[in-house]
Amino acid sequence: MILSKLTKILSAAALGIGLAVGGISAALAADITLRATANSNENDEDYDGLVVFKDYVEKASNGKVAVELFIGTQLCSKGDECLQGIADGSIDIYISTSGGAAGAFPYVQVMDLPYLLRDDRIAEEVLSEGTFTRALRSNILADSGDKIRLMTIGNTGGWRNFANTQELVKALGAAPTPIPWPELFTSFQTGVVEGSKNGITDIMGMKFTDAGLKYVTLDGHAYMGALWFMNNDQFMGMDDATRRVIVDGFAALQQATFASPKRKSIQAYADFAAAGGDLYVPTLEEKAAFKAAAAPVFDWFKANVREGEATYTALVDAAAAAESKLDGGIMMDVK
Numbered sequence: 001m002i003l004s005k006l007t008k009i010l011s012a013a014a015l016g017i018g019l020a021v022g023g024i025s026a027a028l029a030a031d032i033t034l035r036a037t038a039n040s041n042e043n044d045e046d047y048d049g050l051v052v053f054k055d056y057v058e059k060a061s062n063g064k065v066a067v068e069l070f071i072g073t074q075l076c077s078k079g080d081e082c083l084q085g086i087a088d089g090s091i092d093i094y095i096s097t098s099g100g101a102a103g104a105f106p107y108v109q110v111m112d113l114p115y116l117l118r119d120d121r122i123a124e125e126v127l128s129e130g131t132f133t134r135a136l137r138s139n140i141l142a143d144s145g146d147k148i149r150l151m152t153i154g155n156t157g158g159w160r161n162f163a164n165t166q167e168l169v170k171a172l173g174a175a176p177t178p179i180p181w182p183e184l185f186t187s188f189q190t191g192v193v194e195g196s197k198n199g200i201t202d203i204m205g206m207k208f209t210d211a212g213l214k215y216v217t218l219d220g221h222a223y224m225g226a227l228w229f230m231n232n233d234q235f236m237g238m239d240d241a242t243r244r245v246i247v248d249g250f251a252a253l254q255q256a257t258f259a260s261p262k263r264k265s266i267q268a269y270a271d272f273a274a275a276g277g278d279l280y281v282p283t284l285e286e287k288a289a290f291k292a293a294a295a296p297v298f299d300w301f302k303a304n305v306r307e308g309e310a311t312y313t314a315l316v317d318a319a320a321a322a323e324s325k326l327d328g329g330i331m332m333d334v335k
Contacts, residue, residue, distance in 0.1 A: 030058075030066035032238065036093035037070040037085075039077060043205050045156050045260040046095050046226060047071055049253040057249040061242060067093075079103070087147040089231050096227050097156060105140050107311040111153075112160070112197075113301060114221035115291040117319055123223040124258050125322035127153045128251075132318040139307055141232065149232040152250040154257030156226035157199025158265050161218050185211045199224050201261055204268040209275040216272065218281045219290055226257055 036053070038046035047069075054067040075091055076082035079100030085091035098111040110116075117123040126132055137150040184196065188211035196213075203213060228250060235243060273279065282290065302309040 029063060031064045032234075032242070033066045033068060034092040034234070035068050035070065035075065035090075037075045037082065037091055038095045039073055039082070040071065040156075041205070042071060043264075045154075045201070045257045045264070048260045049095075049154055049226075049228075049257040050093075052256040053249045053253040056252045057245055060245045060248065065242065065245065083148065083229065086229050086231050087144060089233060092231050092234050093151075094229050095154075095156070096229065098225060098227065101227055101229075105136075105143055106305050107139060107307040108136065108227060109305065110301065110308075110311045110315050111225040111227075112222050113297060113312070113315075114294045115287075116315055117223045118323065119220075120258075120262070121326055122319055122322045123155075125326060126315070126318045127225070128254065129318065129322070132314050135314045136311070139311075140229075144232075146232055149230050149235055151228045151230045151235075151247070152254045154226040154228060154254040155224055155261055156257065157202045157224040158261035159199060159220040160197040160222040160224055161199070161216050161220060184208070188212050197222070199261065199265070200268040200272060201264045204271050209272060209277055214276060215278050215280070218279060219287060221290065221294075224261075228253065 034057075036050055038044065038050060040046045050067075050069050050071075054069060057065050057067055076085050076094075079096055080103065082091065082094045082096065083101060083104060086094050098108040102109045117126065133150065133153050136153075140148055140150045185206060185208060186192075188194075188196075188208060196208075198208075200216065203209070203216070230246075235246060238246065269279065298312065302312050305311075
């Protein structure tokens with residue numbers, strides 16, 4: 001299946017030279033070798049997750065499954081190309097943000113809708129509980145002719161904040177301009193774009209401060225979900241025990257990507273300030289105003305995006321269930 005309709009960019013970091021990780025002898029000895037790629041670098045949460053996945057799967061399968069890691073752009077460089085690789089089986093595992101997969105699966109953009117997930121605990125409960133992810137998986141399998149399987153959703157970079165080269169974020173109606181991730185640095189330098197929606201670890205990992213990015217508004221409007229895809233033929237061709245190992249490996253990967261941005265953001269914020277960056281934390285009243293201004297986006301998404309209403313409802317319902325569960329425990333813990 002040719003996924004030629006993808007128009008969104010891949011917003012994960014890209015590295016020009018790919019790095020293959022994993023012992024050749026181990027791969028030769030294994031019954032199954034999985035080729036996994038992330039268009040990022042070794043400082044990224046995606047890499048952390050893949051290292052955990054590789055270690056778990058190879059050990060839990062007693063060497064039956066080997067995982068080769070290709071970090072960068074050696075196997076593919078953009079969302080459409082990488083997802084095509086998953087579909088045709090030349091790539092077994094690939095991580096994308098919602099932007100990188102939205103052309104083929106537009107409803108995954110629900111992850112970019114603002115202020116639906118309150119904080120880390122709610123987001124992690126929603127994504128690890130699995131109901132919402134399984135709903136997306138069903139749609140993605142159907143839309144890809146059973147070739148592309150969503151395995152899990154982790155995190156890549158914490159929370160999306162408004163980052164810009166001007167001191168104040170213009171009204172939320174600023175004109176969006178899709179820019180491929182590798183071109184974003186130059187786009188800041190030349191003034192093609194004046195802002196972006198990125199996590200602080202991505203901003204500092206790509207040294208966007210050197211390109212003039214000086215202002216970040218910490219509104220935390222969207223959780224930076226990482227969509228982990230696998231070739232479905234490869235997965236379903238395994239026996240039940242091996243499939244269980246793979247599923248458990250992705251669960252370990254998910255937990256690693258939940259934790260990694262929290263630690264890395266501490267130093268990233270310090271480095272941003274040291275580079276002359278200005279951080280602004282909106283008040284509760286300002287965040288409420290942002291959310292109110294963004295409300296029409298929800299209606300547009302439900303009315304105009306294929307499977308938009310069902311996907312939106314699935315996420316909102318999952319978030320409400322997570323809040324009810326966690327808030328009850330929190331109330332007991334604070335007494």
